[in-house]
Amino acid sequence: EDQVTQSPEALRLQEGESSSLNCSYTVSGLRGLFWYRQDPGKGPEFLFTLYSAGEEKEKERLKATLTKKESFLHITAPKPEDSATYLCAVADSWGKFQFGAGTQVVVTP
C-alpha cells in the first residue's frame, strides 16, 4: 500500500531562518511526486512535480529534491508570507494520488 509520511508535523521559523521539510514515501511505481502549498480554508496550490531520483526544482525561496525514498522541500530565508501547510503527494503506476498529512510552517517576523 502506498504511504506518504511528512515530517515534522509543524515547524516554526524566524524570518530568514532556512529549513527543510521531509516527505518519505513508499509507492508501487512512482509516476510523480508533487508538492503543494495550502493556506487555511483554501484548496492546495501546486508547487512542483518531481519524476525521478536526483531531480531538483526551484521556485523563489523553495527548492524541492527527490531521492528514491524521500523528497525534501528546502525553504531558504523564509518570509512570513511563506507560512502555510505544505503537502506532499505521490502518484503510483495506476495514477492514484496519495497525500501526506502536511507540514504546517509558521514564519515569524
Added chain:
Amino acid sequence: GAVVSQHPSWVICKSGTSVKIECRSLDFQATTMFWYRQFPKQSLMLMATSNEGSKATYEQGVEKDKFLINHASLTLSTLTVTSAHPEDSSFYICSAPGGTEINTGELFFGEGSRLTVL
C-alpha cells in the same frame, strides 16, 4: 496553470437536508475529476473519481448513495451530500488533472467547500 473553480466556498445546512457542491474546470476540459475530503490537520482523503459520461468510482468505505456524483459535461462535476448529518461536516475539495494524459501530470485543485451541518 489550469484553473478549477468550486462553489459554494462554504455552506451551512440543517441535518437531513441535501447540499450540492459544483466543481468546474475553467480553461480546460476534464474528463476526470477527483473529490477529496479533508479533516483538520489531516491528509486529503480521496472519496471518488468522477468520470464524464459514466458512473463515478468510489473509494472503499465511501457511501455512493450518500455522496452522489454527477459529471454531466467536460467542465462540470457535482457532489451532492444527501441527508447530511453533523458527521458529514468537513472540507470538500475537487481536483482535475492538468496533464494532457490522465494521471501523468499534476492535479489542480478547487478552492474547497466548507460544509457545516447543524
